[in-house]
Amino acid sequence: MFSSVHLVLGAFLALVSLSASAQSGPPVAPPAGLSAGADADASRRLLGIWAAEPVFGPSVQGELTVFREGALWRASIGGFEVPGRLEKSTLTVTLPGGQGTFRGKVGADGKLVRGSLQFTRRESNQAVGLYARVPMPGPYVYRAPVAEPDGWTTASLKDVGMDPAPISALMQRLLDLDAEEGPTAKPLVQGVLVARRGKLVVEESFHGFDKERLHDLRSASKTLAPVLVGTAIEQGAKLTP
Known part of the structure; x- marks a missing residue:
């Protein structure tokens, strides 16, 4: 079985192409039973310094292709090919050179329906x-x-x-x-x-x-x-x- 999903990586190494269903679907409701305290704790975890640096001429750029061959997942971009790791319904692909990590949700039909590029938390002295x-x-x-x-x-x-x-x-x-x-x-x-x-x-x-x-x-x-x-x-x- 072979399937693939194409995502565009721009000059700032931002994965911006999501599936149409992910962009146009209804808002996701919060999990049932989420208390106000838990919601406040989740908000506090977002506080801090988050870093994303624009780079002129990134060493990894172009179209990111995520594909599946049987039970194996791989991704290719800019001449590099790296393996993906699927745990339950979450697919993780670490880009070459430590330039980011792509995480996507895999639907029951085996199609990648939603993904994002993860940023890193920094201290003020970093x-x-x-x-x-x-x-x-x-x-x-x-x-x-x-x-x-x-x-x-x-x-x-x-x-x-x-x-x-x-x-x-x-x-x-x-x-x-x-x-x-x-x-x-x-x-x-x-x-x-x-x-x-x-x-x-x-x-x-x-x-x-x-x-x-x-x-x-x-x-x-x-x-x-x-x-x-x-x-x-x-x-x-x-x-x-």
């Missing part, structure tokens, strides 16, 4: 991206950027005649926002870079970002691209449409 930096750091200490073969010459603030005190105060303010206003306080600054006299003198990242991680610029690139092209033309670059 919530990278939610806070400016984790674990919560002590007082900010300025350090000159590390020299790398990326075309930038680095130097310290004092090397280029800048006072480190205002820069340190700004960085400390960004770190203090979490303690004063809670996570995701505004402004949400992902990085601060300062260049003076052709040298990079400040390079600080926040909320899980670093120099290797891409930023989602959206429409900001519409402004930046013409400025860069105009500057290049002004400096003598021979560019044509």
Whole structure:
């Protein structure tokens, strides 16, 4: 016997395709005899920090196919094939690389009717991206950027005649926002870079970002691209449409 169900895994590794019956069916009533106290306990278990991170170019992406061959269940995605484990009516498939676990309910007819991708609970000192930096750091200490073969010459603030005190105060303010206003306080600054006299003198990242991680610029690139092209033309670059 062979049957399969196709689910779409988007750029954020979210399983969003459910069966039509699962989407359009009537609301599921709570179990009979569920007391108000038990309901409150269940609600309290949902309190906390739950993490889901958008990743540019996930290593596992594409269409997730869950199929059955006799009593065996398997799933394939992005060139990987992993086994599934069926316990009673719950099918569990762990995605490659620890990128998530799919759990689905299997109906009496052997068809997958409902599924979800499980998230992981995090403590505050593990919530990278939610806070400016984790674990919560002590007082900010300025350090000159590390020299790398990326075309930038680095130097310290004092090397280029800048006072480190205002820069340190700004960085400390960004770190203090979490303690004063809670996570995701505004402004949400992902990085601060300062260049003076052709040298990079400040390079600080926040909320899980670093120099290797891409930023989602959206429409900001519409402004930046013409400025860069105009500057290049002004400096003598021979560019044509």
